[in-house]
Amino acid sequence: MMKFNCRNGKEEWQGEIRSNKNYGSHYYLNISAKGSGISLYFGAAAFGQWFVCVPDWNAGVIIGDLRDQHYNVEKIGAAMENESDGISIAEALRVFAEANEIQEVDSSEEIFAVMKAAGFTSSIEDFQNDLQKKSDEDKSDK
Secondary structure, three states, X not given: OEEEEEEOOOOEEEEEEEEEEEOOOXXXXXXXXOOXXXXXXXXXXXXHOEXXXXXXXXXXXXEOOOOOXXXXXXXXXXXXXXXXXXXXXXXXXXXXXXXXXXXXXXXXHXXXXXXXXXXXXXOHHXXXXXXXXXXXXXXXXX
8 A cells, every 4th residue: 555645735635555456568556535436547658658547437648757747637637527636646646656666668769660650761860950950040040
């Protein structure tokens, strides 16, 4: 059992991850916070992102970083139409990711593989050089 603290500016509450399971391709968490019992699944998605699903609430989102509290609270809270539960889930994800050393994934190779399959032939270095050249041009136009 992992305990965590949540707050929304007006109030504070404690939550806990009551149980969890690693399925290899995704994780399951059972959370209790502020009177809610929440079952959720999350796992790696394409391009370094994560999916988070809360089946009992018919809610699912794609997030970019398990530790990005502000963004995750906003996305999950909106999907669930409940800010407090969004805060609880975002904090549970952060605490669980840190405790289990779940690493964020660098998706640049995956993105370039998709671009190459679509017919683009530039390397990452060419792409970065093109971006720098465009930035320099924009500065000189001013």
